Amino acid sequence: xxxxxxxxxxxxxxxxxxxxxxxxxxxxxxxxxxxxxxxxxxxxxxxxxxxxxxxxxxxxxxxxxxxxxxxxxxxxxxxxxxxxxxxxxxxxxxxxxxxxxxxxxxxxxxxxxxxxxxxxxxxxxxxxxxxxxxxxxxxxxxxxxxxxxxxxxxxxxxxxxxxxxxxxxxxxxxxxxxxxxxxxxxxxxxxxxxxxxxxxxxxxxxxxxxxxxxxxxxxxxxxxxxxxxxxxxxxxxxxxxxxxxxxxxxxxxxxxxxxxxxxxxxxxxxxxxxxxxxxxxxxxxxxxxxxxxxxxxxxxxxxxxxxxxxxxxxxxxxxxxxxxxx
Amino acid sequence: xxxxxxxxxxxxxxxxxxxxxxxxxxxxxxxxxxxxxxxxxxxxxxxxxxxxxxxxxxxxxxxxxxxxxxxxxxxxxxxxxxxxxxxxxxxxxxxxxxxxxxxxxxxxxxxxxxxxxxxxxxxxxxxxxxxxxxxxxxxxxxxxxxxxxxxxxxxxxxxxxxxxxxxxxxxxxxxxxxxxxxxxxxxxxxxxxxxxxxxxxxxxxxxxxxxxxxxxxxxxxxxxxxxxxxxxxxxxxxxxxxxxxxxxxxxxxxxxxxxxxxxxxxxxxxxxxxxxxxxxxxxxxxxxxxxxxxxxxxxxxxxxxxxxxxxxxxxxxxxxxxxxxx
Numbered sequence: 001x002x003x004x005x006x007x008x009x010x011x012x013x014x015x016x017x018x019x020x021x022x023x024x025x026x027x028x029x030x031x032x033x034x035x036x037x038x039x040x041x042x043x044x045x046x047x048x049x050x051x052x053x054x055x056x057x058x059x060x061x062x063x064x065x066x067x068x069x070x071x072x073x074x075x076x077x078x079x080x081x082x083x084x085x086x087x088x089x090x091x092x093x094x095x096x097x098x099x100x101x102x103x104x105x106x107x108x109x110x111x112x113x114x115x116x117x118x119x120x121x122x123x124x125x126x127x128x129x130x131x132x133x134x135x136x137x138x139x140x141x142x143x144x145x146x147x148x149x150x151x152x153x154x155x156x157x158x159x160x161x162x163x164x165x166x167x168x169x170x171x172x173x174x175x176x177x178x179x180x181x182x183x184x185x186x187x188x189x190x191x192x193x194x195x196x197x198x199x200x201x202x203x204x205x206x207x208x209x210x211x212x213x214x215x216x217x218x219x220x221x222x223x224x225x226x227x228x229x230x231x232x233x234x235x236x237x238x239x240x241x242x243x244x245x246x247x248x249x250x251x252x253x254x255x256x257x258x259x260x261x262x263x264x265x266x267x268x269x270x271x272x273x274x275x276x277x278x279x280x281x282x283x284x285x286x287x288x289x290x291x292x293x294x295x296x297x298x299x300x301x302x303x304x305x306x307x308x309x310x311x312x313x314x315x316x317x318x319x320x321x322x323x324x325x326x
Numbered sequence: 327x328x329x330x331x332x333x334x335x336x337x338x339x340x341x342x343x344x345x346x347x348x349x350x351x352x353x354x355x356x357x358x359x360x361x362x363x364x365x366x367x368x369x370x371x372x373x374x375x376x377x378x379x380x381x382x383x384x385x386x387x388x389x390x391x392x393x394x395x396x397x398x399x400x401x402x403x404x405x406x407x408x409x410x411x412x413x414x415x416x417x418x419x420x421x422x423x424x425x426x427x428x429x430x431x432x433x434x435x436x437x438x439x440x441x442x443x444x445x446x447x448x449x450x451x452x453x454x455x456x457x458x459x460x461x462x463x464x465x466x467x468x469x470x471x472x473x474x475x476x477x478x479x480x481x482x483x484x485x486x487x488x489x490x491x492x493x494x495x496x497x498x499x500x501x502x503x504x505x506x507x508x509x510x511x512x513x514x515x516x517x518x519x520x521x522x523x524x525x526x527x528x529x530x531x532x533x534x535x536x537x538x539x540x541x542x543x544x545x546x547x548x549x550x551x552x553x554x555x556x557x558x559x560x561x562x563x564x565x566x567x568x569x570x571x572x573x574x575x576x577x578x579x580x581x582x583x584x585x586x587x588x589x590x591x592x593x594x595x596x597x598x599x600x601x602x603x604x605x606x607x608x609x610x611x612x613x614x615x616x617x618x619x620x621x622x623x624x625x626x627x628x629x630x631x632x633x634x635x636x637x638x639x640x641x642x643x644x645x646x647x648x649x650x651x652x
Binding site: 204205207208209211212234237238241242244245246248249251252253255257258259260261262263265266309 | 530531533534535537538560563564567568570571572574575577578579581583584585586587588589591592635
């Protein structure tokens, strides 16, 4: 079998995914909407080899940590099952992120892995199948398959075949940028699945969170269709705040933010009050992300650069889907 | 008529009051539980005088701002109606707070005013009547009438006569301290009633907030009876986080915190992880408050003193009810 290399981008959800209806299959309790972030890319090469006694996983040119390697192997098992092979693989994956940035790389990582591994195994999968496959590795990875502006439908089927992401707009169709501030480059204290499960089980706001996400998704998708940036930004900010609020109300409460995150949120609101088209979003960690129009990007980036506690500022534009590059 | 002087303490809710079932009568959507904070006191002197053409209100030895004076006059109208008089009053009120601290003084202020004004008007009111009267000035003021550990029942009557605070423990019955950090001494950007109403009307979490508060109150009252500090602290922290979370999910989201508040919450959780009996609470503003055992107070105060952004640290103990002092 040949060597296949794929590249995929991280994505940021404007309507957040936070809560599963099935933890085994990574089926979400509600739909979500994201944009792919160029240049936050992962490149992954996969080669199945009958000479290998076990999978060999390298991350950024070094043997991968065992927990990461085990997760990759479990994902490869899904591909092997489907391809009817038991061959072990050599996997080489590298994050092109400007830094070991405290940004989740699992979305770009499992999207790239899905494309490279299925190719290397000789599977001919369409985008929907690739999206469903990537989802098994990490929920949000399914949105990195189509890239651009993507909607991940919650679906209703227990087997999850209808829970896939599709592109609703191409990268150049929306005038949007994302400015990422690194407020803490360290590892997340709490994994996504762990925090989602605690919120689902203990937060009195979980049900309302899931319900409001469904309506936010409709509004956001319509705003994308209408190129209504103010509406989209407003929904994005409320979805992010609603997610963090639902987590804060868990027992015990989960606080993803640090002081810099809050300062960034206040900064973004001040910029908006001053007339800039900019809105706050934030994932399950402390890094603040500013969604803005391209004309507002310089002012937003400059404001982030000046915020105490921001270690690095990364400017992103909307990028494309996961692709084979070799 | 004679001159009456009363003193009352501010209080901090461990089970938060946030949301009204009647804005005119200040009837809460759910009950709450508080402790009175010594030395955060207001002293108020009231004297009705037939020579006065209008109420004259002095705050900290200067003529009070007109909005404050008008609020005092409207409150005095309630007392005049009840006493059957139309005399105007001279009111002198002073906060003994260690600083103009960005701490709400309306609870201590209206509790002291209720006691002094009703005395000056010749009314003989019992504690329940005083509590209901103080509530009309500011909801949480009703809890400063009994002081100690107080429970304010939501009540069910439209006229609010059953929505009063009663003491469930005396100041010396609980080994608790509150360490207040001043993270921003400026005025609140959003008034309590305004923010409560926005949350009630727009937050998808409001209903769940009110429902969880009712059960939190039961747990907290039982914890007080059992002197179960860990349970009480846990409920206090989740009630505070739940309130701030419900506000964050309003539209637009209300963020009372600043970066220092979040740093203080993280600091408190680290102290707790290190074995100290300390829990976070915070009202509708940025000032972090640490609820702790007396043995833990020195460590908590020292940690707050070292936090960047904390302008002042105030150590409080549980105080008594509103009293006539002259």
